[in-house]
Amino acid sequence: MTTFTPTTSAEVLEAVRWAAGEGEPVEIVGHGSKRGIGRPLQTEHAVDCSGLSGVTLYEPEELVLSARAGTPVAEIEKLLSERHQEFAFEPMDYGPLLGGEAGRGTIGGLLSANLAGPRRLKAGAARDHILGIHAVSGRGEAFKSGGRVVKNVTGYDLSKVMAGAWGTLAVLTDVTFKVLPRSETETTLALRGLTEEQAVAAMAAAMGSSAEVSAAAHLPETVTGKVLDGALSSRASTLLRVEGFGPSVTYRTEMLKHLFSMLEIDAIDETPSRTLWRQVRDVTPFADGTARPVWRVSMAPSDGHRMVMALRMQVAVDAFYDWQGGLVWLRMEGECEAATLRALVKRHGGGHATLVRASFSERVAVPVFEPQPAALAALAARLKTEFDPKAILNPGRMAAAHAVAGADRHATGG
Amino acid sequence: MTGLAMPKPDAATLARRAEIVADMKIIVPGEGVVDAVNGMRAFESDGLTAYRQLPLVVVLPETTAQVARILKYCNDRNIRVVPRGSGTSLSGGALPLEDAVLLVMSRFNRILDIDYANRSVTAQPGVTNLGITHAVEQEGFYYAPDPSSQIACSIGGNVAENSGGVHCLKYGLTANNVLGIEMVLMDGQVLRLGGKHLDSEGYDLLGVMTGSEGLLGVVTEVTVRILKRPEAARALLIGFPSSEEAGQCVADIIGACIIPGGMEMMDGPAIRAAEDFVHAGYPLDVEALLIVELDGPGPEIDHLIGQVEAIAARNGSTACRISTSEEERLIFWAGRKAAFPAVGRISPDYYCMDGTIPRKELPRVLAGMREMSQRYGLGVANVFHAGDGNLHPLILYDANRPGELEKAEAFGSDILRLCVEVGGVLTGEHGVGVEKRDLMGTMFTEDDLDHQMRVKCAFDPNHLLNPGKVFPQLRRCAEMGRMHVHKGQMPFPDIPRF
Ligand SMILES: Cc1cc2nc3c(=O)[nH]c(=O)nc-3n(C[C@H](O)[C@H](O)[C@H](O)COP(=O)(O)OP(=O)(O)OC[C@H]3O[C@@H](n4cnc5c(N)ncnc54)[C@H](O)[C@@H]3O)c2cc1C
Numbered sequence: 001m002t003t004f005t006p007t008t009s010a011e012v013l014e015a016v017r018w019a020a021g022e023g024e025p026v027e028i029v030g031h032g033s034k035r036g037i038g039r040p041l042q043t044e045h046a047v048d049c050s051g052l053s054g055v056t057l058y059e060p061e062e063l064v065l066s067a068r069a070g071t072p073v074a075e076i077e078k079l080l081s082e083r084h085q086e087f088a089f090e091p092m093d094y095g096p097l098l099g100g101e102a103g104r105g106t107i108g109g110l111l112s113a114n115l116a117g118p119r120r121l122k123a124g125a126a127r128d129h130i131l132g133i134h135a136v137s138g139r140g141e142a143f144k145s146g147g148r149v150v151k152n153v154t155g156y157d158l159s160k161v162m163a164g165a166w167g168t169l170a171v172l173t174d175v176t177f178k179v180l181p182r183s184e185t186e187t188t189l190a191l192r193g194l195t196e197e198q199a200v201a202a203m204a205a206a207m208g209s210s211a212e213v214s215a216a217a218h219l220p221e222t223v224t225g226k227v228l229d230g231a232l233s234s235r236a237s238t239l240l241r242v243e244g245f246g247p248s249v250t251y252r253t254e255m256l257k258h259l260f261s262m263l264e265i266d267a268i269d270e271t272p273s274r275t276l277w278r279q280v281r282d283v284t285p286f287a288d289g290t291a292r293p294v295w296r297v298s299m300a301p302s303d304g305h306r307m308v309m310a311l312r313m314q315v316a317v318d319a320f321y322d323w324q325g326g327l328v329w330l331r332m333e334g335e336c337e338a339a340t341l342r343a344l345v346k347r348h349g350g351g352h353a354t355l356v357r358a359s360f361s362e363r364v365a366v367p368v369f370e371p372q373p374a375a376l377a378a379l380a381a382r383l384k385t386e387f388d389p390k391a392i393l394n395p396g397r398m399a400a401a402h403a404v405a406g407a408d409r410h411a412t413g414g
Numbered sequence: 415m416t417g418l419a420m421p422k423p424d425a426a427t428l429a430r431r432a433e434i435v436a437d438m439k440i441i442v443p444g445e446g447v448v449d450a451v452n453g454m455r456a457f458e459s460d461g462l463t464a465y466r467q468l469p470l471v472v473v474l475p476e477t478t479a480q481v482a483r484i485l486k487y488c489n490d491r492n493i494r495v496v497p498r499g500s501g502t503s504l505s506g507g508a509l510p511l512e513d514a515v516l517l518v519m520s521r522f523n524r525i526l527d528i529d530y531a532n533r534s535v536t537a538q539p540g541v542t543n544l545g546i547t548h549a550v551e552q553e554g555f556y557y558a559p560d561p562s563s564q565i566a567c568s569i570g571g572n573v574a575e576n577s578g579g580v581h582c583l584k585y586g587l588t589a590n591n592v593l594g595i596e597m598v599l600m601d602g603q604v605l606r607l608g609g610k611h612l613d614s615e616g617y618d619l620l621g622v623m624t625g626s627e628g629l630l631g632v633v634t635e636v637t638v639r640i641l642k643r644p645e646a647a648r649a650l651l652i653g654f655p656s657s658e659e660a661g662q663c664v665a666d667i668i669g670a671c672i673i674p675g676g677m678e679m680m681d682g683p684a685i686r687a688a689e690d691f692v693h694a695g696y697p698l699d700v701e702a703l704l705i706v707e708l709d710g711p712g713p714e715i716d717h718l719i720g721q722v723e724a725i726a727a728r729n730g731s732t733a734c735r736i737s738t739s740e741e742e743r744l745i746f747w748a749g750r751k752a753a754f755p756a757v758g759r760i761s762p763d764y765y766c767m768d769g770t771i772p773r774k775e776l777p778r779v780l781a782g783m784r785e786m787s788q789r790y791g792l793g794v795a796n797v798f799h800a801g802d803g804n805l806h807p808l809i810l811y812d813a814n815r816p817g818e819l820e821k822a823e824a825f826g827s828d829i830l831r832l833c834v835e836v837g838g839v840l841t842g843e844h845g846v847g848v849e850k851r852d853l854m855g856t857m858f859t860e861d862d863l864d865h866q867m868r869v870k871c872a873f874d875p876n877h878l879l880n881p882g883k884v885f886p887q888l889r890r891c892a893e894m895g896r897m898h899v900h901k902g903q904m905p906f907p908d909i910p911r912f
Contacts, residue, residue, distance in 0.1 A: 116612075
């Protein structure tokens with residue numbers, strides 16, 4: 001077992017070249033905070049990118065920040081907040097959910113997992129804010145894509161391909177992100193006591209209003225007591241966040257109160273509101289120190305709760321909703337029930353389900369990422385082969401087939 | 415660029431033209447095949463009119479199944495295909511090839527689904543950008559990316575070019591507003607990427623399709639996010655003695671945590687041309703004009719408008735008007751929106767460039783352009799998406815004067831090289847196409863380009879879809895597949911390992 005600990009991109013290139021030359025698979029790791037996600041790897045060697053650290057450019061007026069891929073996200077967020085800026089996509093922290101510490105994770109890992117948060121609905125995910133990358137592909141070649149400016153259509157957008165690739169195509173060495181001003185203040189309205197169906201309708205109405213709601217989540221009765229130290233008691237809470245300049249937030253909050261005047265509403269002020277959304281973002285209600293399976297399901301906002309309703313008829317499950325109902329977090333009380341869940345997702349309009357927390361044996365046995373239709377899976381495998389012909393970078397983490405794609409090609413002399 | 419080298423036409427394909435036309439007529443019956451020279455003339459160029467080429471045949475399919483059959487037919491017979499939407503590309507992306515089927519998507523013109531609860535519209539790719547907004551505006555919704563060509567350009571073309579508009583600083587580009595597509599690969603396989611849900615279960619292929627300029631697949635359906643119209647919008651029209659001050663004003667507005675809905679700049683020549691044309695009341699004694707539009711709830715605009723005005727004053731603005739009515743706001747915009755035709759009136763021809771730069775480099779780049787303008791003896795007017803650093807220099811020339819087109823192109827290339835030199839890029843929203851193809855090397859190394867081409871190889875290994883665009887040189891996928899790594903020693907043996 002060799003762990004390479006490069007501190008420069010040249011050393012990353014060296015390490016990958018060696019691995020490619022030997023045909024030796026390597027695990028690509030930052031802080032390892034999301035190591036529990038994906039099909040378990042069986043590599044002898046690892047490239048630990050955490051030594052590849054440091055912000056290399058930060059120009060607040062230009063709304064741009066570049067850092068080496070191993071830079072801690074926490075360090076960057078601190079730097080940004082000093083200038084009243086942030087990553088607008090609100091990257092979540094998987095640490096506590098997966099039984100680890102909070103506040104770990106590198107910027108390269110953030111992009112590789114395409115992190116997002118409650119503002120995904122309005123501001124997008126990491127994929128929407130990445131401007132440029134430098135990386136080393138599994139071919140042992142360094143390349144770049146994009147740049148440092150927001151508007152850029154010069155060539156294919158390989159930066160987006162790296163978003164959510166979980167280190168299976170290339171090792172990131174440098175990344176450049178768009179950053180944005182942080183809102184001056186925020187208020188959250190909690191609509192109380194709605195059923196899931198009512199909540200989904202209310203969230204759709206709020207998102208379709210001109211109140212510019214920046215997050216919409218629904219915590220059913222079983223979940224609502226697990227945030228803000230139980231301050232929301234045990235009645236279901238449908239949460240609508242309004243962010244911006246003070247007078248605007250006041251005005252838009254009133255607009256929403258008017259829209260839902262027939263409902264019981266609590267207003268949550270800035271400080272608890274920030275805490276609340278961090279807890280929704282980081283799935284605090286299910287960060288229970290257990291290894292019970294947790295799914296992250298993305299569907300059309302109006303479909304999610306129907307799928308959950310049907311699922312509840314078959315298995316014991318706890319659920320809550322973000323993204324207007326389109327992001328469903330599920331905690332299973334027993335087995336992960338992948339086939340049942342995925343069949344229901346398909347039946348209720350489609351989307352994808354990722355098994356983000358599960359035991360080692362379940363991660364070996366069950367496809368962690370939603371299996372793709374054959375033609376799409378074949379295209380993804382071809383892309384993997386183009387970037388990593390010998391399947392040396394995190395082979396099999398996303399799809400078992402990728403682990404052998406390269407071997408195949410190798411055998412046929414390609 | 416004028417002596418543009420395109421892939422050598424395939425003699426075997428040219429020889430089989432009659433048979434191919436006949437087969438296309440079987441796949442797309444009725445009016446869907448245009449093979450007479452007169453009919454094909456309408457398609458011989460896109461918005462970059464300096465280049466013209468008649469295609470082998472024009473085919474206008476109506477269904478995904480037809481597109482799949484056409485592509486498979488061509489793939490099996492090694493026939494090239496050029497996709498086309500409305501043909502407004504400014505980079506020659508839809509320029510036909512002599513030996514290629516021109517696949518025109520304009521008959522895919524239906525809106526398929528409007529879903530207010532999920533704030534999405536699903537449309538066929540030939541629907542115009544504005545057509546989507548028209549379909550939902552009675553409910554107060556709109557589609558945010560707004561290229562100036564929005565009455566004509568197709569949503570499929572927008573996906574292919576990742577088009578922007580004046581509102582993308584706040585609302586994002588096409589890539590940030592597309593939720594899903596249906597597409598057909600060159601081998602005829604139909605794929606769906608995304609949908610009404612967010613993000614991908616695997617690689618972000620939707621992300622790479624967006625902006626791929628018709629080289630990876632043919633888009634046959636598009637699902638986009640729609641937004642509720644902001645409650646109100648007001649604009650400020652601010653004049654400055656120089657672009658330095660205007661540029662600093664833009665930086666200070668953003669520094670004050672304000673992200674306007676739109677922030678546009680024009681330089682002296684552009685201001686004067688626009689004012690002559692539309693009489694918007696632009697000040698003529700300034701060298702830089704900013705239009706700053708604030709949108710959102712009324713109280714938010716009221717809160718911010720004074721701040722923007724004060725920032726402008728601190729930066730030495732010599733004129734500042736704030737729109738007091740919707741009519742006035744539209745008049746402020748009228749000049750900017752008519753900037754291209756306005757420049758068209760003062761010069762027989764103009765050539766529109768599209769580089770992006772870090773905003774702080776604006777003075778240096780404008781100074782560079784002034785120097786080039788003298789050196790080439792050609793005028794230049796600038797309109798500028800100031801918020802995100804996207805420049806549109808309009809080079810003035812007369813195509814009837816021998817050598818001027820070549821001079822204008824050389825001038826344009828120099829501008830783009832300068833953009834790259836200061837940390838910017840060749841194209842912000844118009845695409846590489848054929849126009850900037852041969853400049854790709856100024857921004858990318860061979861390894862950079864090879865990795866882009868590897869994406870192409872995964873989608874279209876035979877290079878049959880829109881060849882000759884984007885990449886300066888076509889390399890055979892099989893050749894690029896070879897790896898040049900050797901067994902070697904363990905690198906840096908002296909670093910700690912465990
Ligand atoms: C006056 C004017 C103003 C403009 N203003 C702007 C602006 O503000 N912002 C901006 O970004 N652009 C602007 N443009 C450029 C242009 O309008 C956009 O690039 C637009 O998206 C092109 O759409 P189209 O339907 O005309 O595509 P076409 O020109 O037909 O094709 C463009 C490219 O897309 C490919 N393509 C088209 N349809 C498909 C499909 N269904 N599947 C796969 N590939 C396809 C073609 O092969 C080609 O490479 C402007 C153009 C003009 C003429």
